[in-house]
Amino acid sequence: MKKCIMLIIVISLLAGCSEKGSQVKEDEETEGNAVSFRNIDVKVEGGNVRMTGEVNSDTSTFYYKLKQNEKTLVNEKNKKYVNMEWQKFTIEFKLPDNIAQDGEPPFLLLYGKNEAGEVINPNYFPLDLDS
Template identity: 40%
Template structure:
């Protein structure tokens, strides 16, 4: 009887451990769209904002757009990372700052995010662009 209980506990624990890892690919559309960022740094020079950082994604891609207040400026852009799904990869984004962006009272903000198949944004990050840095 004790062997049966030990085997039952071992099988239960093994089954739970298989479901507990959220980084495994193929579970849900949110898992496939997951993106994390770190080591981000923004510089502005000659009316060009440059964001450098590291991203970790399941599907090796994420998206960004530039916003001033509630308005999106320009088109959404896709960033594809080189090799290494589920690994930290360097990326660089450059945004040309227009006169209208510079003169606006509100500062431009980079929105970085993953996207589900239905277009819903996942793990959004908001990075302000300080126009007064040099």
């Protein structure tokens, strides 16, 4: 009787462990279209923004927009690159006139998109307007 109970416990433990392995694999398969940024430098001079850095994207494309609070100040734009290894990039644009001087500073949002067009890996870079 004790052997039967031990056997049932061992079988249930093995069955539980084997299901987690397949779940992890499914998560890894759906993790596509990652985008990463490094060596980011942002300068704001005379109402102009210049961001430089490096990007690595599974889709060779990343997106950016300028926001302040929940308001979008510069609509979504994209940058495309030929290969999918670390690449240098530069983003330049003039700050819009409708930036609120009080409250939260504006921020540049850089991100990728998955196959469904949903935002993935968002990165937020606040702009120092006082410099």
